[in-house]
Amino acid sequence: MTTNNEKLLRVERLVLHFRTTVGAVQAVDGLDFSLDSNRAVVILGESGCGKTSLAKAILRLLPRNVGEYSGKVYLNGTDVMAFSEEEFRQNVRWVGMSLVPQAAMNSLNPVIRVGDQVAEPAMIHLGVKKDEAINLAKQMFQHVGVPVDFLVRYPFELSGGMRQRVAIAMALVTSPSLIVLDEPTSALDLLTQANIFNVLKRIKKELGTSFILITHDIATSSELADEVAIMYAGQIVETGNAKEFFPAPLHPYAHMLMASVPRLRADQDPEFITGQPPSLINLPTSCRFAPRCPKRFEKCDQDPPIIEKNGRKVKCWLYA
């Protein structure tokens, strides 16, 4: 199905609005990005910028109050947005891409052995027999570094880090080409966090899986990032290669966000961004960052286009 120059994932003008009594919440508002296979993109943004809604929009895991939901999502060149709900469930979720939800370690079923929980998606989506699925689960446990004899344990017998690994094993068991990770380590301790990132790096290397990592933790996101996308108020304001982005972000918001990160190894006083992100209900017609932007000028009263500069994309008038 994959042609040589086809991206693994291509998202075009993706929109997800929610209906509320006070108006439409424009959580995801016209996003474009793409991802090659065996790469990891990090979606960085502050809380309330629409990161998690983006994950839900890509995987079509929608709540009831969806207002507008449109755009195109190509997985291996197939437009999966055109699929019916049943086609999507059978061919995309788990098989094509799977999700490690936020606080995944607390989303395990407390009364089912973790081995059986990991095996279940394989039985349902790959149609394999139980023994075979358990065997697959065993292999996945080895990949994520959980001792195989933990298969028969219950979630409460495992530590937080181990449960998180089990959740990742579950996402892996159907061997999807893409895994969406929503804040995979935010509730974990420092050393556990480092361990989980080691596991993710190893999976990427050994199994060739791609990742979308959604997080607000800029420092640890650099552990996995090949590409970076910065999200602000429902839009992506900058995308680029991690090696180019981290030393020199282009968009003023990205720049200030990077400057706000306290660093252990550098003597650099962190700066903060004054003001607050706009409400996603009443968005300004200007550039959405303009009210907080120190580099604002006349042009910023209009919504900036996405400008390409040396292979990087930035939504800012400064580079027009």
Added chain:
Amino acid sequence: MADTKLATRIETGVDERKVLLSIQDLRVWFELRRFGFGVAGYVRAVDGVSFDLHHGEAIAVVGESGCGKSSLMKTILGLYRPREGKVTFDDQTISDMGRKGLNWYRAQVGYIQQDPYGALPPFMSLQRILDEPLVIGGVHNKDERIARIHKVMGEVKMHPVEDFLQKFPHMLSGGQQQRAVIARAMIREPKLIVADEPVSMLDASVRVEILKLLRGLQETHNLSFIYITHDLSTVKYFSERIMVMYAGRLVEKGPISKILKNPLHPYTSALMAATSDPDAKNADSYKEVPPGEPPSLVKPPAGCRFHPRCSRIIQGLCDQQDPPEFEPEPNHQVQCWLYQ
């Protein structure tokens, strides 16, 4: 951080200031009940902790969850009773205090919670939240109370004050909620502030703002400060000394510049190695992480509590004998046999 006195204190570790809070060989254990009667064992959350905190000094307690840092904090706040050891504040022992004494003590100590939304009562306006500690503290004059509320709201930079006073916690952003919590901690003009991960629930851009606010308050009021965190990268912007806690013990204590430049205990080194700075090169290599997990505090391992995970273990010593505190350089203590 420019003042030279502070700089010399950080360099030499000599502190001419008076001791405000002194903790001696503190043990906080929790009973594990057997069915019916009797005690099945103890959770040794804090197991032999000693340190002094001076007037106007800011220290950081760094450790992972379950290392006992919250129990230590709650004992300092007078919420838990120590099993052994003493906490003295201004030469008075907290565990000996009666009701009156504790009321006085609680005015001396402010507490900043980790989760601001959980810490603020949802049914009270900001004015009532800030008014209550004053009422309990015996400030009967209403005008004085209002004046003090205005003053403290100004100090935490919630302008214009009038707009905020009638608001309820859910109407505030995360950063503003945390400011309200700080205002509440400050309202009785304490000498000591205990901050339990004050910024871990906040977004990156707000985090720095709150840290700078706390640092400013600490300096202008000459407050003593205990900053509890798991994040080593924020520590240096905030405190003069670090204490690293592992499994109920303070395994390394010292001035911040020394510890961040030259961590002695293998656990401190591991924590530092696991802390990322935003750098695309991180993605190219694996991190070195000690294997295993922190030990159970019910039956901590014999000898050094870190030895099952330590790469520099001395067989026959670390796994049998508890390391005492060594001082390989002045004012820098470490509980590790490597430095005997």
